[in-house]
Amino acid sequence: MRVLVLCDRYPDSYQDGLLLRVLHLARWIGVRHDLDLIAYHDGERSPEHEEFFRRVWTVPRPRAKAAPGWLAPFTGWAVRDFYPPSVELCDLLECELRADEYDLVWDAGASIFQQLPSGWDHVPVVADLVDDMVLTSRRALLATKGFSARLRQLKYLSLYYRFERYVMRRAAVCVVVSEEDAESFRRVSPTVPVSVVQNGVDLDYFAPSDRPQIPGRLVFEGSMAFGPNQLAAIHLVTEVMPLVWAQRPDATVTLVGRDPSAEILALRSDRVQVTGSVPDVRPYVQEAEVFVCPLLSGAGIKNKLLQAWAMGKAVVATTVSVGGLKVLQGRNVIVANAAREMADAVLDLLANPLKRQLLGDEGRQTVAAEYSWAGRAASFEGLLMQAANAGQAGGRLTGKV
Secondary structure, eight states: EEEEEEEOOOOOOSHHHHHHHHHHHHHHHHTEEEEEEEEOOOOOOOGSSSTOEEEEEEEOOOOOOOOOOGGGGGGGOOGGGSOOHHHHHHHIIIOOOGGGGGEEEEEEEEESSGGGGGTTTSSOEEEESSSHHHHHHHHHHHHHOOOHHHHHHHHHHHHHHHHHHHHHGOSSSSSSHHHHHHHHHHHTTTTSSEEEOOOOOTTTOOOOOOOOOTTTEEEEEEETTSHHHHHHHHHHHIIIIHHHHHHHEEEEEEEEEESSOOOHHOOBTTTTTHHHHHHHHHHHTTTTSSEEEEESSOOOOOHHHHHHHHTTTTTEEOTTTGGGGGOOOOOEEEOOHHHHHHHHHHHHTTTOHHHHHHHHHHHHHHHHHOOOOHHHHHHHHHHHHHHHHHHHHOOOOOSSS
């Protein structure tokens, strides 16, 4: 099978959720099939991250026209402006590549396929949306405060809805990481088949460690440039931790993730560490007694939680955080939503080392049984092959695989 992979960022990091998925799937699928990659990229290339692809092209990332300051929520509501077109990409697809060289297109992130020239109309597109962005935006709107911020979220909700409703019709099948995301997508775009292929976790890389734990240490990890992670970090420090500190004044929390905003940096204190970008998240997770995932918005499967499970950590998480995962309440995770409920769960675990150990052991067993990348890649490969076969027969996938 010959597959053209499109990605809106260069796959040079396992700390980016989309790139982690692309690299692990390509690692397994590229063994049996020819994968060519086109990615937006403005910097130096990384040969070690290209080994899973037969050929790789990069084109400059197109620049969106950003409205200044207070005008931003009121402009850019047109779907055609949502993902700006790339002249270099169109020239590459029209002049250097031939559509008949490929059995299908795999768009990782589902943000580039709409630029395929008309000569590619017969080539099936597998749009790996990953998270349903309508669901993400709807939850963010409900969790956001302030007129300007809510208007901005309403703008994104409108854009994502129209993108999924109309632009996604070009796709032979859409792929998301949880059934919750799939149900949301079906409501918006009922004519496009949608399938679920969950993420996996590298069990060898994210493994339990003998690194000493710091008494009273909590950790939350994720890109601090991502809105739901920002809201979660602020909620954790301003709403949950004061309740914890009332009984455990020695407790500390580490917020690990790149590009923290000024609002996140303002949370720093002698009991709150904000790391910014780090080369390896594992030491910060390993030294914590409890991994906390207090997301109030977002969608999809949380890689951070899979990784914490794989490392044998005791996890306290909100319902939003565990969507799509095999949750065994009280056995592999403590699900707690209200600030008081989450604080009580954290305090209980800090006081009970055996309970932390049992919870972490069960989490490790869960990912070992359910979330290997080999299994996820086999499912995704089967989906690609069905889409390619349906395209050759002039048909389309009709439902989940």
